[in-house]
Amino acid sequence: MREWTAWLLLWLCLCGRGWALSSGAPNGTCASMTPRHTGSTPQSSPPPYTVTPSVRQVARNGKLTVALASPQGLPIHGFLLEARAPGSDEAQGAFTSYPDTAKTINCNGRYASAVTHKDASKKNSLTFEWTAPDEDIKTFIFRATVVQDFQTYWTGILSEEVKVVEHPEVSTDHSTGISTTRNPVKSTTEIPVIPEFPDPKAISEPLNPIYEGCGTTKACFGPGECLATKSCSMMVSVLDRVEDYEFEMMADSALYVAVGLSDDGSMGDDSVVECVYDATNTAVQAYRSSNAPDDKANFRDEKPFEGITLVNHSYINGRVYCSFRRQVVTYTNNKTYDLANQPFFLLLASGTSLKDNNIGIHSAKVSTSSAKYLSDVTGWTAASKVLLRLHGAFMIAAWIGTASLGILLARYFRQTWVGTQLCKKDLWFAWHRMLMVTTWVLTIAGFVIIFVELRGWSQEDNPHAILGTITTILAFIQPIGAAFRPHPGTRRRPVFNWVHWFIGNSAHILAIVTIFFAAKLGKAELPVWLDWILVSYVVFHVVMHLVFSVTGCMSERHSASRIDSFPMKDIASSRMALQTDRKHDAPFTCLRKVLLGIYIVIILGLAVAIIVIVALAPIEESYETFSRWLKDA
Incomplete structure (x- = not known):
């Protein structure tokens, strides 16, 4: 007898655990929507669950979907969901579609007017189809109770209001001219x-x-x-x-x-x-x-x-x-x-x-940055584009920054800072070599990075990849040729000078053209107005080369006039004067230094601006995010 009594008490205890861990809420809980859990009370903290209807307007007998989920991904072991008029405790409408883990119950004698769980299995987000009643009720609110475990549950989880209107909002597909209601009346499926x-x-x-x-x-x-x-x-x-x-x-x-x-x-x-x-x-x-x-x-x-x-x-x-x-x-x-x-x-x-x-x-x-289950509603973020941005930043720094300055120094500043050396080399040559080695390193690094990012050849219909590869090849062989240059005064030195000049300038011109094509790549997400910044760079670079060429001609004429002023009888001494003159800076050195300072400031400013645009692309979204952060701060 005691054994049967013990089994009976155990059965009653299990039944008394309420509807959260059994087969769903009974009809008797429709009004209170409170689980019959012995010794437990609803949580007073804000519920980590939401009830979200698909639309905010519905017609009589119209359909909509309603979702029950946790933004934090918390499990749902039990639930009860109803639609009520404000201030009423009676369930309205009917749930006509629901997951296999759910079932309907009849509240207030209305068929399928509430939906609850069928078993105690773990559930994530749930969606249901609900049909509004054919009654004169103007507004509905979905109300839910969700049980996380036997001791933890929330009641009174409310959705936003859903209005009942005679003619729900209509949106027209202008491409077809067909109008569809947001809540079709008496439709068998939700649209x-x-x-x-x-x-x-x-x-x-x-x-x-x-x-x-x-x-x-x-x-x-x-x-x-x-x-x-x-x-x-x-x-x-x-x-x-x-x-x-x-x-x-x-x-x-x-x-x-x-x-x-x-x-x-x-x-x-x-x-x-x-x-x-x-x-x-x-x-x-x-x-x-x-x-x-x-x-x-x-x-x-x-x-x-x-x-x-x-x-x-x-x-x-x-x-x-x-x-x-x-x-x-x-x-x-x-x-x-x-x-x-x-x-x-x-x-x-x-x-x-x-x-x-x-x-x-x-x-x-x-x-996306990672693989996720499609039922997971949070944490979908874009994959990192760090390598892509580094590639762009390296190439901009190399060809708009260091290469432009290195070429300028080699062409116009051989007779400037005469007698001043760095690492036992003329100052212009020491800086030229450092700048061009930096260009070489940045170019090779950028070339390798983009192949790692794309894992192969670019599939975009754009000549950027081909031109970039040619530029990289020219840049790669340039320092190798320089390492084997003939000594000054030898027969082959002029040939080397012309080849070195041609390869270097060809690589620079191709690099700038390649950057223009990069601005058209969809993956780069660069603004269309970047072209104007690039055009500004080209115009400024060309104008400064013209200005330096004019100052060079002025310097040569001034030097020639000084030599020609010697009388014929002093020709020997004039040659000595010319040699002595080459040991000093050429005329207009101060002007060239000022122009060089202007060139450095403008070029570095343009390079930094373009690098920022590339690194923060799409720049419009970055600006909006920054503005919103400032506003919140």
């Missing part, structure tokens, strides 16, 4: 919002719903810090709907936007979905494609529509947008992509280059 995109520079959250839920109910990713300011030039979001995954993508000034699932964060052997604007049919279509493992080219899959469903699309003011749903498990090129159980890097790209049956070269491309 997400088609964003109405204004001028990209005037984007704000109310006008661009793609940002709603980022970091709370869905994962979002874009370049730099654009998500914080809701000003992304391109972005992608991923919502775990349990039965599938819903992606949203957009890109400014583009004809396509694409997202790839990658194992290593680099382009190659990836599964891609691309949304492409078809100008002929004035519509956006979604296709499955793949990145080849070897040559990194992109090609359409044999069944480009298999496993994906296009939900919404638009092309407005140069912005391409689409949302599509992808099956949890798909197969591509003998590889399985399990979105629920595999972590992935996200590759996001956009561009304007299109081919007959696939997309072309990307104008912009960015990848």
Whole structure:
């Protein structure tokens, strides 16, 4: 008898642990929404969970989705979710779609008016479909209770208000002329919002719903810090709907936007979905494609529509947008992509280059810094571009900074600081050699860095890579030739001088042209107005060379007039005077030094400015982030 009594007491204790660790909330808890946990009380701290409806307006009998999640990624073991009118304790509406780990209960005699857990398994973000009732109720608020463990739970977790209107807001796809409601009446499936995109520079959250839920109910990713300011030039979001995954993508000034699932964060052997604007049919279509493992080219899959469903699309003011749903498990090129159980890097790209049956070269491309599960809604950051920025900074410092100054010294300052030496070499030559060795080191370092970053040859349709390689080869052989230069006065010395001059100046000119092409690379993310700074450098550099050439001619004439002033009978002494004159600085030395000081200040200023623009690219986003930091400070 005692044994049966003990088993009975144990069973009662287990039942008394309440609905959080069993099979869900009973109907009797609909009003209080409080677990029947013996000896425990709700937490008084702010809840680490959020309830987020997909829209803020709904029609009678209209549908919407609501998400329950923790921004910190905390687990959910039990929950109860209802929709109520303000001030009421009665559940309204009906939950018509829910995950396999959930079930509905009938509160207040209303069918499926609340949803709760089916078991005590660990859950992350959850999404549900809810249908508004056909009653005269103007506003609803979703209310939730979430149980983290037996002793830890929060009640009264509220969503923002959802208004019931006769005619929900309508957004029109200008490319097709089709209007869709944000909350379709009596629709069997939810139709997400088609964003109405204004001028990209005037984007704000109310006008661009793609940002709603980022970091709370869905994962979002874009370049730099654009998500914080809701000003992304391109972005992608991923919502775990349990039965599938819903992606949203957009890109400014583009004809396509694409997202790839990658194992290593680099382009190659990836599964891609691309949304492409078809100008002929004035519509956006979604296709499955793949990145080849070897040559990194992109090609359409044999069944480009298999496993994906296009939900919404638009092309407005140069912005391409689409949302599509992808099956949890798909197969591509003998590889399985399990979105629920595999972590992935996200590759996001956009561009304007299109081919007959696939997309072309990307104008912009960015990848995540690490592989993550798509159900993880936080921590999606862009991969570091330190090597890319170092490459640009090194090349700018080398060819706009040290090379420009080194060439100038060698050409115009041989007869300046005569008699002054550094390391037993004439001062002009010592500085020329130091500056050109620095140019050589920075160029070789930058060349190696970019190959490490790209892991191969650049795929962009831009001559920057070819011109940069030629420049690097010329720069590499220049000091080798200088090391074997003939002695002054020998027969081959003039030949060396001309070859050395030609290779050095050719490398410098090619380097500047290469930098101009670099400003057009999508990966560099440089502003279009950088061209004006580069043009300013070229103009200033050429003008200063002309000025130094004029001062050189003036100096030579002044020296010649001094020699010609000797009478014929003193020709011997005049030759001696010429030799003596070469031991002193040439005329107008003071002017040349002043001009050199001006040249150094301007050139270094331009080089530093361009390096800052390259290092902080995209500079507009960096400026906005800095301004926001100053404002907050």
